[in-house]
Amino acid sequence: MRFSKLYVKTLKETPKEAVVESHKLMLRSSMIKKLASGVYTYLPLGYRALKKVENIVREEMDRAGSQELFMPVLQPAEIWKETGRWDAMGPEMMRLMDRHGRDFILGPTHEEVITDIIRNDISSYKSLPMSLYQIQTKFRDERRPRFGLMRGREFLMKDAYSFHATDECLDAEFENMRDAYSRIFERCGLKFRSVEADSGAIGGSGSQEFHVLAESGEDEIIYCDTCGYAANLEKAESVAMIPEYEKEMKPAELLDTPNVSKIEDIAAHLGIETSQTVKAIMYMDTVSEKVYMVLQRGDYEINEVKLKNLLNETELVMLSDADLEAHNLKKGYMGPYDIELGDIILVADETVTKMVNHTAGGNRMDTHYINVNYGRDYEAHIVGDVRNAVVGEECPRCSGGKLESARGIEAGHVFKLGKKYSDSMGATFLDENGKSNTMTMGCYGIGVSRTVAAAIEQNNDENGIIWPVAIAPYIVDVIPANMKNADQVSLAEKIYGELSAAGIDTVMDDRNERPGFKFKDADLIGFPFKVVSGKLAAEGKVEVKVRRTGESMEVEAEKVVGVIK
Ligand code: ATP
Ligand code: MG
Ligand code: MG
Ligand code: MG
Numbered sequence: 348m349r350f351s352k353l354y355v356k357t358l359k360e361t362p363k364e365a366v367v368e369s370h371k372l373m374l375r376s377s378m379i380k381k382l383a384s385g386v387y388t389y390l391p392l393g394y395r396a397l398k399k400v401e402n403i404v405r406e407e408m409d410r411a412g413s414q415e416l417f418m419p420v421l422q423p424a425e426i427w428k429e430t431g432r433w434d435a436m437g438p439e440m441m442r443l444m445d446r447h448g449r450d451f452i453l454g455p456t457h458e459e460v461i462t463d464i465i466r467n468d469i470s471s472y473k474s475l476p477m478s479l480y481q482i483q484t485k486f487r488d489e490r491r492p493r494f495g496l497m498r499g500r501e502f503l504m505k506d507a508y509s510f511h512a513t514d515e516c517l518d519a520e521f522e523n524m525r526d527a528y529s530r531i532f533e534r535c536g537l538k539f540r541s542v543e544a545d546s547g548a549i550g551g552s553g554s555q556e557f558h559v560l561a562e563s564g565e566d567e568i569i570y571c572d573t574c575g576y577a578a579n580l581e582k583a584e585s586v587a588m589i590p591e592y593e594k595e596m597k598p599a600e601l602l603d604t605p606n607v608s609k610i611e612d613i614a615a616h617l618g619i620e621t622s623q624t625v626k627a628i629m630y631m632d633t634v635s636e637k638v639y640m641v642l643q644r645g646d647y648e649i650n651e652v653k654l655k656n657l658l659n660e661t662e663l664v665m666l667s668d669a670d671l672e673a674h675n676l677k678k679g680y681m682g683p684y685d686i687e688l689g690d691i692i693l694v695a696d697e698t699v700t701k702m703v704n705h706t707a708g709g710n711r712m713d714t715h716y717i718n719v720n721y722g723r724d725y726e727a728h729i730v731g732d733v734r735n736a737v738v739g740e741e742c743p744r745c746s747g748g749k750l751e752s753a754r755g756i757e758a759g760h761v762f763k764l765g766k767k768y769s770d771s772m773g774a775t776f777l778d779e780n781g782k783s784n785t786m787t788m789g790c791y792g793i794g795v796s797r798t799v800a801a802a803i804e805q806n807n808d809e810n811g812i813i814w815p816v817a818i819a820p821y822i823v824d825v826i827p828a829n830m831k832n833a834d835q836v837s838l839a840e841k842i843y844g845e846l847s848a849a850g851i852d853t854v855m856d857d858r859n860e861r862p863g864f865k866f867k868d869a870d871l872i873g874f875p876f877k878v879v880s881g882k883l884a885a886e887g888k889v890e891v892k893v894r895r896t897g898e899s900m901e902v903e904a905e906k907v908v909g910v911i912k
Contacts, residue, residue: 348821350854350855350868351858353854354390355377357376358374358377359375364381365495366493367495367497367563368807369800372803373800373803375811375871376872383500385498385499385500387496387499389796391820393799393820395820395852397795400535400795400818401503404531404793405482407530407534408505411478411524415481416479417483418454418481420454420484421453421454423451424449424450424451427452427459430767430768430771431771436455439455440452441453441455441486441500453486454485456790456792457481458790462508462768462788465477465510465774466773466774469510470776471776472776475776475786476511476517478508478520479508480507480508481507482505482795484502485502485504485506495800496797496799497797497800498565499796502796503796504795507790507791507792509791510787511787512786517788528541528761528793529557531759532559532758534817535798535818536802536817537559537805538805539558539758540560540570540755542569542570543555544578544760553762556579557757557793558756559755559798559802559804560753560754560755560805561756561805565754565756565757566755567580567753568580568754569751571742571749572751573742573748573749574747576742579757738751739751756804758794758797759793760793761792764787764790766788769787802814802815810871811870811871811872812872813894813895814875820872821853822853823851823852823853823854823874823911824854824856824869824872825839825853825854825855825877826866827839827857828879834884835881836880839889840855842878842880842889842904842907843855845907846878846907849908851908869894875893875894875895876891876894877890878890878892887904889901889904
């Protein structure tokens with residue numbers, strides 16, 4: 348490719364909307380172009396990087412024995428109603444109607460579609476296990492689309508699904524996928540960590556996230572270098588703070604426990620150190636899918652009847668799903684944090700006061716709890732002390748190590764789904780004895796477009812992107828220093844031809860520009876190597892510059908391909 352023909356419109360100024368480096372650099376180096384909030388075009392350079400990640404993912408998924416298919420983006424509401432996710436997905440789901448007034452959605456994920464396929468096609472244990480994947484555009488109407496490709500509303504995902512006759516078989520596939528994921532991120536040239544995660548609203552029994560390590564990552568991960576234990580913050584907290592949770596103690600048992608009447612007792616029971624400011628505990632339980640709110644008796648004067656009942660006449664308040672709905676407390680309305688089922692939130696004193704004041708306050712006497720909106724009227728904080736209680740403490744898994752924390756970008760996620768979808772959608776099979784059983788499932792996602800952004804987040808400097816070689820749009824930029832010097836230009840052309848013939852993605856900077864200008868562009872776009880044909884051209888030599896290390900070598904023209912390969 349000749350630079351003069353390359354689709355690049357580099358920007359000197361950083362567009363205002365960009366906060367994180369990957370977003371700034373992808374805009375500045377014209378890898379992507381925004382169409383609407385969270386919706387981007389992959390311009391030729393960005394698309395090449397995306398394709399490279401996609402190919403690595405495809406090769407490793409094929410190697411792991413999964414078969415590629417391609418499911419529709421457009422999905423009828425019926426299958427989502429079968430699993431209950433038509434309601435549960437809330438405002439994140441992109442919904443539309445066809446001309447006949449039938450409801451459809453644009454797929455945020457494909458558990459329903461794949462389960463519908465399998466329940467129709469597979470009826471015998473002989474066809475199991477089965478693993479399928481696709482690489483496709485997903486749609487999620489994120490509350491806060493931001494950071495460019497990192498959190499888009501339209502983005503590229505690899506999603507895989509596996510179906511099994513037994514839990515042991517699912518366990519084996521889960522391991523197989525974890526290994527494939529490690530190979531994928533290694534081949535992409537990224538520093539990453541796999542961490543334990545809560546299964547959250549998707550349900551299921553085991554889950555691991557793959558995080559690309561970067562200071563700007565939205566997630567905090569906790570790890571122990573002594574035993575290798577690693578978890579995302581929520582999971583680490585539930586392990587460190589609530590040993591009972593790990594032992595699968597149900598909230599019902601907790602509420603029935605004698606002598607647990609005050610918030611301090613509950614906190615002590617949960618192993619949470621309460622500070623003065625903690626007045627309530629909201630507990631969202633994965634098993635019952637209910638939110639529990641624990642408040643101390645008699646702390647507040649409340650006028651509104653229902654709230655009075657809720658807060659004053661009982662110490663332990665249990666909110667049913669219907670209450671949740673009515674109180675606007677369902678998932679999706681829980682900002683500013685993405686609070687998921689299974690999370691534990693400590694609500695600070697100030698928050699409770701605000702919430703109660705708003706409810707009871709002055710001329711708003713007619714206001715009741717229903718009109719108190721999360722985010723607008725009050726916030727729940729994951730209280731600072733909680734985090735501090737984890738980092739620096741003894742690792743819950745080994746007694747030798749100390750827990751440390753790092754920031755990461757969730758690039759992949761593997762789940763044991765169990766029977767959540769196969770049960771509700773009736774994906775059954777006949778076993779060896781001719782008995783009908785429900786299949787058990789796993790699902791495995793990788794954010795392909797997010798991985799491209801994460802790679803830049805992890806690999807950049809003040810001059811621009813530093814692509815890992817495996818996913819660089821182009822690997823080499825051949826730059827004649829002086830376009831008027833025939834020797835320099837012809838040597839550059841020769842090397843460009845040889846590199847291209849050797850299958851190395853190379854650009855020839857044939858523009859009539861000063862070398863400094865070309866170097867700046869090369870560094871911004873992030874070519875792993877620059878080959879400069881300058882004064883040494885007369886001796887048949889060029890300079891090879893390594894973007895990552897800044898290292899520079901004099902190389903004989905014939906040896907350039909060998910040095911770069
Ligand atoms: P997050 O916690 O960041 O919202 P998620 O847990 O909702 O992600 P999953 O449902 O686990 O995402 O989807 C699988 C993968 O898809 C994620 O690990 C991530 O890499 C990618 N992904 C999810 N949402 C987005 C998005 N809005 N933009 C780009 N990639 C995304
Ligand atoms: Mg999400
Ligand atoms: Mg997540
Ligand atoms: Mg996830």
